């Protein structure tokens with residue numbers, strides 16, 4: 001039986017991203033967000049124009065998308081209800097947000113200099129993507145303050161521990177455990193459920209060691 005409902009939010013589960021950007025005074029801002037999805041070597045980001053991050057992206061046209069693994073969840077939660085925007089927008093103040101200029105420090109995170117952009121990478125995140133802003137679009141609803149931001153990824157840094165053994169350019173989805181936000185709560189992935197027909201179709205290497213069912217490779221041929 002399906003019910004017709006009017007949910008306040010439609011956050012069905014997307015990876016958390018920590019976006020680092022540069023403030024006007026040259027310091028770094030860091031913001032958790034999760035309205036992010038990937039298209040080839042590009043990423044679409046959904047963020048409020050009232051955030052310091054969007055203001056920084058509009059001015060600097062570059063950022064780093066740092067992707068935390070599920071084990072960094074308590075660190076990510078330390079960044080919630082903080083903004084690098086001063087004064088704090090009224091609606092955020094009512095929600096309990098406060099201004100925080102030193103978000104790396106507050107979350108016990110370190111910065112590593114980026115190679116192509118000015119904003120630092122988050123050292124502790126296993127995936128760090130240096131990106132430039134291609135477009136900042138508005139949504140159709142004129143009342144919405146959300147921006148749909150297209151960035152293109154210019155350099156990819158990954159922790160070698162999440163690579164498929166013996167492969168230089170392939171991330172092992174059995175080793176990579178992204179932090180997922182679903183309806184404002186944090187989750188990890190539960191593990192592989194079933195072999196995927198897309199793996200051979202895309203010419204991706206299999207992690208033979210981690211195959212739970214040794215017949216998997218056969219099944220997928």
Ligand SMILES: Cc1cc2nc3c(=O)[nH]c(=O)nc-3n(C[C@H](O)[C@H](O)[C@H](O)COP(=O)(O)O)c2cc1C
Nearest residue numbers: 031032033034035047048051052053080082083084
């Ligand atoms: C896990 C998590 C996910 C979030 N996802 C989004 C998002 O997708 N878009 C958005 O506008 N804000 C999102 N927020 C809220 C922003 O982090 C918040 O607006 C913050 O103040 C932005 O920081 P800034 O103002 O310093 O840029 C999220 C917060 C958390 C903790």
